Structure formats: C-alpha cells, structure tokens
Amino acid sequence: MSIVEKAAAPGTLLRLEGLRVAYPGGPAAVDGLSVTVPSGSSVAIVGESGSGKSTTLHALLGLTPRTAHVSFDRLEFDSGNGSGAGAGAGGLRRIEDPRELRGRSVGLVPQDPIRSLDPLMRIGAHFAELHRHFLGLTDRAESRVRTIASLEAVGVDRPELRLRQYPHELSGGQRQRILIALALIGEPRLLLADEPTSNLDATVQRRVLDLFDEVRTARGLSVLLVTHDIAVAGERADHLVVMRAGRVVESGTADEVLGDPKDPYTRQLLTSLPSALPARPAFRAESPPRVVLEARDLTKSFAGGRGQERVDAVREVSLTLHRGQTVAVVGESGAGKSTLLRLLTGLERADSGAVLLDGDEVRGSGGGGGGGGGGRFDRFGRKARADFARRVQLVYQNPARSLNPSLPVGRVIAEPLEAHRVGGARSRAERVRELLEQVELPADIAERRPGQLSGGQAQRVAIARALALEPEVVVLDEPVSALDQAVQFALLRLLGELQQRLGIAYLLVSHDLGVVRAVADEVIVMHRGRVEERGATGSVFTAPASPRTRALLDAVPVLKSSLSLSSSASSVPSASSHDRTSQP
C-alpha cells in the first residue's frame, strides 16, 4: 500500500516497502508497511498508541532493540549527489542497512526534548561534536561561528549565551529548536519527527511546527512526521498514512484522506474529535443559585531553589462552581492549574484565602501551619475531613496509576463506601453493580484487576469510584489526555450524560482546548498563577479579551475535514448539523 504508484516517478526521496518488525513472543508490531516520501514534501504517519508508528520510525534508522526482528522488501533513498531539491531521477539508491541513513541522509528530531540532550554537556559542545563528526571541523572558533548561525536560523534568542548553557537551563521549546538545529548539521535530506511537539505547550507546539515548515521550504527538505494527532497531521502534511495495529489502513494526500476517508477507522478518528460532541445547552444556574464549591482569593507559594525567592504558584484566585456546572481551568504548564486543583481538593493547603463548600468555609483549607506527608486536614477532626471527602472527589489524569493494582475492581470502587462506613457488604456490592452500570461497564469487570483493563475502562472505573459517595463536585484532572482519541470521545460523552443525570458539578483542568470547548460552561484562563481571563466558554473562545488567551487559541490546529465540525473560530458548535448515533 504505497501512497501512490506514480511516486516511483522522479522526485521520490525515500521508498520503503514491506517493513516488518516483530518482538519475540509477540505479534508483529509492524506488518508489511510501505511508505513513500516525495522530495520536498511532508508526510505524516498517524496512529494511536500501539499502532506501530514509532517502531516504523525506529526501524527506518536501525534503532530497534537487538531482540526485535526487522525485515523489509526494499528500502531506497535518494542521497542527491550534490544537487539540491528536485534531484534528477536515478538518484534513488537501494539501501541494505538502514544505519547508513543515520545523520547524513536522515535527521531525527525526537519526541522528548527534555531528555534528548546529554545533561553534562554545554550546548556548544553538542554542536562541536557533530561539526567534528560530519564536517571534520576541529577549529573551535569556526564551530562557534557556525553554531551561532544555526541557532539563529532556528530562532533561538541570544545564541552566544546559549552556547555556554547546559540543557537543563533551557526551556522545552528552546531545546526542541536546538534539537532541530542539531539534526540539520549533517545536512540530511529528510527530517524524521517523532511526535516532536507532544511534550510541549500548545503555543510552543505551534511555533515549533511552523519552524519545521520554514526549514523544509528554505532547505528543500522532506519531513516524515509521526503523530497521534490527526488534526496536527492534517494541518501540516501533504500526505497522510493512517496506521492501526501495525498496518496501514489508508494513505493518500491530506485532502483526499480528510475530505473523503475510505477506511472506517479513519472516519472514526475524524468523527471522534471533541468538537463533534453534542452541544451543551447554555448553562443556567438554578434559582436561587446553588454554589457548591467556592474559592476566595486562594494563594499558595512554594520555596524556590536555595537562595531564590518563593514562587507564587497560585495568586488570589477565586472561582465559583454551581450545581450541575462545568468550569474549566486552562493555561500552559506552570500556570498554576495543578496547584489550584490540589488546593480545591484539600491535598494542599493554601497560604491564604478560603475554600467554601456549600457556603461553609472548609476549616483548615487556608492559612495555618505546616504539616507532614500524611497531614491532609490534620488540624481538624476526622468528621470534617470525611465530610469534605464525601462531597468533593478527584479523578486523576492517569487512570492506571490511580487504581491500586492489587485490588479487584469491585473492591476499588467499594473502598470509599468502606472508608465512610456506608452500608453493609451486600448493599455495597449492589452499589458497585449500579455504579458499573452508570459508567457503562459490564458487571463482571468487578472481578478483574486494574492491570487487566484498557485505559478507557480504567478511567471509567476511576469515575465510578469517584461517584460512589454521590459527591456534589468531581474534579477532573486532565481526565482524558492519556487516552486515545476515540476513547476520549466516548468518555467525554459519558461525563456529560452523568452530569445531566446526577446534577454533579465538574471542575475540569485540561490543556486540550478542544476538550474544554466541547464540555465546559465557563473557562478560566490562568497565567503565572493568576487569572488571566474568565467567562462563558463561547465568548472566551470567540472573542478573547487577553492576548495570551488569543495565543493559546491560535495554537489549536484546525482540521480541514468535511466530516468533523472543525473548530472554526467563529461558531459555537451546535448539535443541529450532526448525527451522533453511530458512535461505537
């Protein structure tokens, strides 16, 4: 299944046919994959976790572990003898050992910029090493000049300063730019990008992807992008290759694939974007309004490094959450979202300010002295603690980690009931069955251990546990970000239904603006611990008042697919044009 047969025509940079990768004792991780990259274009391999897309990329450079069995029918690469882009036909050369491609032909930009630089070497030394290797350049001054030039080319500010810094002194975005510059030293003709932005904030992500485009056009390179995000792929690539379970299910130009997907899996990917969720009715507070959770001027600071000032993680943040309402907190990493969430759930104590539950101040939530590791609410009695725990529950980002792996699911869900001595053994079992039904899981799952569940099932179990005590508020900490797209979609839908049925209020923390837009009534945008902007979701998304909010919104990739209700910035999603019955 190569992209198009005519790809063998002049202008093909890379052609890989029949790639197979298998690990001992497992099914093939990649099974008969073929991909062709035309010169000067960008190709994206899209797939969910476990689809084999990363393995493909590793195999292409001979980086798979020794135990893996790798084979391919044919691998060809046009090393372009001296001429630039659009080298003539016949440049395509058969490659026997993929390791030949490393560095000079193919430059890799890794997934995680934080761990991809040697922590003991200054940035300058990273460049000097590759200058020596690729160019035989041993002159330090010359290497320095070149390094500064290449840092400038990828938009790193103050390059002279950066040379002398260590990787840990730079931000993720800066490191990713440096990694791109490093990949370019060998003057490769193809850049392999392995989820290059998935560990970066949305705004940084957009700038880094823009840089890829710039570099590609300026140098006539090709880019092979591996990503789980079909929106990013659709926005950035000319050709798409959709993978599932080690096989290519569909490939073609981006317009073809997005405009007229042939494969049901591709269709599902496109229709399970959060923007395809049923529209929420406008939120109208009950009269009289019932505020279930309220925060007043919460402030929390942490000790910085030694000899440094304290860092304000959260500064004077107030919010109100009504019964049945969803309030989302968004912002880049370091904006104080997580700290705010921990303050609101009592896992952390505020320096000043108060948390009010149903209008009553939660004693010990603000002010007060230190406490040890076990010291949640240790200044006040068990009763108050128990009361708070009953009414505010937290659902964590990583469902697998938030469930005790050694207890069966039934016990996990019943544990809050036991902790609060609700009912007897029989009524608890009954309640567990009821809760499993609510989260749409089969009853027999109660016997299984968390390790035997899929990510989506585990998160449903976590939600069931959170609902066990019939709380008024459920705090959702990036509840779907660890899940694949289709699973995300189904879970968000479930959360919406549960809210309507049970009248729970959600406090959602998410970096995914698509999710926020689809499910929140009100949005709070945080920046450096402060509230930057707040308002009804529709108005914040359509007419952001703050430039920072605007930057966040601009960073969301826009999908040009006829199938999905893409988040064009002018319309609030409405249910009218969409039929939502075919969700598996």
Next chain:
Amino acid sequence: MRLPPHPDRPGTTSPKLSAAARASTVAYVLRRCGYFVVVVFSVYTLSFFLLYALPSDPVALMLERRSAGAGGSTSEQVEALRAQYGLDQPLLVRYIETLGQLLSGDPGTSFQSGRPVPEIIGAVAPNTLGLAAGGLVIAIPLSLALALATSWRQGSALHRMLVNVPALVAAVPAFWLGLLLLQLFSFTLGWAPSAGGTGLSALVLPSVALALPVSASLTAVLVRGLDDVQRADFVELLRARGLPWRRVYLAHVARNALLPFVTLAGLTVGGVLVGTVITETVFARAGLGRLLASSVETQDAPVILAIAVLAAVLFAAVNLAVDLLYPILDPRTRHRGSGARA
C-alpha cells in the same frame, strides 16, 4: 570540550541571582563541613557508650589475661587499676574527659599492653595504608575495565556472561577467597610468600584478596549505571545522528554513568579499610585491621575507640570531598545546594 571564555559574554545570570548563588554555595560548603563534624562526633559517642556502658568489665578481663600466669589479683589491685584508667569516675565525666583528651590528640594508653595508643597505632598503620593503597590500585581499574567491557553491547552474549561475574565474586566469603588464593599461589604454585613478609611481592596477593570483593560491588553498580544511561533518549538520538558507537559509549554513556559512581568513593575506601581486618588476619600481616581484631577480642577499649574515630574521620573526609566535588562535576546540581547524591 570546554569552550574558551568569550570576551563579550552577556551576563549568564543576573548579578542579583549569582550573588544569591554564591551565598548558597557558601552555605552548602558550611553545611557539608558541619555534617562532617556531626558524623565524627556521633561515631565517638556511639563507640564510647558501646565500649564503656555495656555490661562487660574490661578491667576484670584485662587482669584475667595479664595475670594468667601469676595467680589471681586482689581487690586492691583492681581498684588501683580502675583509678589509674579513670574507670572509677561516673560515665558522663569520663565521656567528656575522653573527648577532651582525643581533641588534644591524646587517646590514652592501651589496657592490654599499657603502651600509649598513638605508639601502637603508629607502628602498624603504614602496613595497612600500603595494603589499602594496593587494594584500591587494583580494585578501581579492574572494576572500570570489567564494567566497560560488560556493558559495551546490551543483550550480547558477552554482556549476559560478564554481568554475572560480580554477583559470583560477591557470594564468595572474603576470608575464604584469601585462603584459596594463598593455597593456590603460595603453597601449590609457590609464586608468593605464604605469610607475613615485607616488600612488594608480599603485598600483591593480599592486595588482590582485598580488591576482589570491593571490585565486585563497584562493578555491579557501574554496570547498572552504564546499562541505565544507554537507555536514555539522548543516547538513542546520538546513535540516530550516525556517531560511531565507540564515541557515544565513551564520551556520553561512560561519562554520565561515572558520575554517580564518584559518590561511591566513600564506600569504596571504607570497604577497603575494613577489608583489611579480614585480609590481615588471613595473611598474618601486622596492621590496623589485625590490631582492631585482637583489641576487640581483649576489649581493649582505648585502642578500639581510637581506631573507630580514626576510621570515621577518614570515611567522613572522603565523603566530604565527594560532596564538595560533585556540584563541579554535575552542572545540574550547581546553584541548588541540595544534597549531592543522586
């Protein structure tokens, strides 16, 4: 690989911050030095109370041994001896007095021989230092070479084979290993003198016996470190850049793995010094280790106390040196002043 300083370097950090960083560095050094004092003092306290507050009576034991040939001793003699060694004083008074003596450099006299402790220790210390140095000279290069060879290719047959060697050596009792070496090289092959003796030839076999157990644990830790670093993302990326493996392994993997290894210096020196207790007994060499062993048997408290404090000073000094050096070796721990250990 250090780049020459650039003439017009723009301030790396703001002046305010670097002043704070300097202050924190000073605080860090002071804290480490304070820790050194605390360790030595605690060891003194612990040893003192173990030796003097526990039920056994050193004077009775001492008299029993001294007068083994000359009949029993009278209670007057016992009292006189107790007074001579200050044992009639209350425990706390003696604790403070002994501390004062130690600080002024006088650890007292031996119960057993009646000779001043510094004289006894000074007589045998050079032997032990020579042996310990020999042990280190063998152990460190040996474990480095073995670890680098083991970890060179992950998952290779060589790796699978060599990775078990340290575990095997660690399972062998050190004293038995010494005896086996002695049996093989002295009695069967006749290559080395069997016991005692001076000079280099007599030092080789004991040094090897001392070095092997220490090398086993050093190698194991180092191999684990090398294997871990090889799994780091930056190593994979360097391979993807097409750099030769030799370069990646030596310049990046080994360098990163050796860093935590440095923190083991204290344990290594400690292991070697304590190992001399066994080695010197097995090879019948005079030295601090054997002196300690025989003093423990005779409960010669002043000698034991002096050796324990001396050992504590040595170990704590090595650890202090490592703690002070570590921030220089690892840029990530600079300006932070937190504990240097990884």
Next chain:
Amino acid sequence: MTVTTAPPITSRRRASSVPVLALAFLGLAGVAALLPKAVAPHDPFAQDVSQRLRPPSAEHLFGTDELGRDLLSRVVHGTQASLSIALLAVAFAFVASLVIGLTAGYFGGVVDRVLMAVVDVLLALPSLLISLLIVSGLGTGAVNLAVAVGIASVPALARVTRAEVLGVSARTFVEAAKGFGLPGRRVLLRHVLPHARGPITALVALELATMVLSVSALSFLGYGTQPPDPEWGNLIAGGRDYFATAWWLTTLPGAVLAGVVLALHRVGRGLGGSEVGPA
C-alpha cells in the same frame, strides 16, 4: 503519546524463572540445619586419631580433621549454628528497620529528618566496623554476634524500606485513597504495605545472604560460636593451621558457604531484588 520501544531484555522478572536448583540446595541446607543428626553420617564430635587428616573418600566425603572427626558431619552440624545466627540477625534487623523505615517514610516531616539523620551517620561507617564495635561492647558468643550483625545492617535496610514506602506513597492510587477519606492507618496497611512487601521480601533473601557472610566472617575472626562446637566460619579458621597439607579443611566448608550464599542471591534475584552493591 507514542511509547518508544523499550528494550525488552531489561525485564528482570521475566529473565528469572523459578530457581529450582537454588531452592533445592537451600532446602537441603534447611534440612541439615533443622535435623543435623538425621543428615550427618557421623558424630561431629567423635574423635579418631587413627583417622586424622584423611583426604575426602567414600567413607568421609569431606575428609577428616586434625582430631579425626568427620568434616562433613561437622559442616552439617555447623549449618545449624550459621543459619540460625544469620536468621536471628535478619529478624532483628528487619523488625528494627521496618519500624524505622515505615515511620520515617510514612509520617515524613521532623520524624523523618531525625531518623534519617541518625541513619546517615551510621551509614557513613562500614557495617563490619559497627559489628566489631558492638561485639567488643557485648562480648563474643552466638547471640551477641547475631545482635551485632543485625544492628550493623539496620541503617541500610531502614533507608531502603523508607525509600520503598515513599515510592509507593507517592503513587497516585495512595493519594487517591487519602483523597476519598480513608484514614491514614488504613492507607498504610492496605495500600502502602502490600506494595512495599514485594521488594522487601526480595531484600530478606538477599540480606540473609549478606548476614550469612558477615556471621561467618566474624566467626572466622573468633567472635562467634567457640570450638569445639562447629560453625562454618570457625571450621574454616580451624583448618587454616593445616591448610598446607589438608586443603579440604578450608576449601570444602567454604564451598558450602559460598553455595548457600549464591543460592540465596539467586532466589532474591528471582523475587526481583539485585544482589550486589551498596544498599
């Protein structure tokens, strides 16, 4: 969220199947320790001067010593002394370090700082030195030796226990359990301990091996079981005087000792621990 292909060879658990041979050998040693009379071919104290210093033969598998006693029988009877002292030491060390480690790891704060400061001071000293100090205070003998060896390994074990408890406590499901209002004691018993148990069990096997080594070393130096009662360390020490002529007197008891230690390492590794290196 692609998971890069982690090298599968690193999985320790998979690499280690059930160590049948090691378990069998330990079983044998266990039987010898419990019922030495049933296993030993001869009386370990029966002297026979006509049979002195005989090399290994069908009659005396391990040969005889300078008094004509059967060495195999003495090694079998020595197993009891060696293993029981080591077990006592392990029991002592584990109770002490579990209490210290759990308290420090779970409660944190000042309690943790004080306890760990003490532990750090002790860790700065090699454990053999601590054992020697304690032996010189308590005097020689089997029980004193067990106490000395046990105490000497408390600091390292307490550190490991604490780290394990901290590691488990930091896991999200423990925070979740605290979050829905489970009292601290029950969180500790139900969520923290069961997960710290696995690594700690592996540590018991490995620590037992270390203790067997330490006990025999101190016995070798003459601080443990006194002759004529047999114990591995003192058997080897006793053989030193003759080892120019009678190699079996030191070599064979030492081989049994090394075998037991190796087997314990193998089992410990099978349970997920790692045998060498500072704890």
